[in-house]
Amino acid sequence: MEILKLHLKPELLTEHKTNRLYQQWQALLDSLEEKKISIKTTEIINQEIEAINSTSLRDKSLQNLLKVKQTFILGLLEKDEKLVPKNHYRNRWLAVGLAAFGISAGYDLRALAQCH
Incomplete structure (x- = not known):
């Protein structure tokens, strides 16, 4: 068809x-x-x-x-x-990685800076 x-x-x-x-x-x-x-x-x-x-x-x-x-x-x-489109899984996991690890790592560094 x-x-x-x-x-x-x-x-x-x-x-x-x-x-x-x-x-x-x-x-x-x-x-x-x-x-x-x-x-x-x-x-x-x-x-x-x-x-x-x-x-x-x-x-x-x-x-x-x-x-x-x-x-x-x-x-x-x-x-x-x-x-799936080209780079589909890379883009999907990049977003997940940034959301899960990038934001929390940035928050932890800011919290450490406030302690000193």
């Missing part, structure tokens, strides 16, 4: 952020064409693309829709197909 293309009207892509999100979607869909994806996942992706193609939202609302759908698709691909 083939993945549908994203077709938004040019007048909806006037803002820079919206245009950038649209380009990210195009790159995602182009890269998915090269991968072997299950029919179930392809059907779900096509449903999401149809929802985007049929929207009349503009500006921030369209940006939010594109972000939400993109996050959903990336989560679906990670969970069902074991496909």
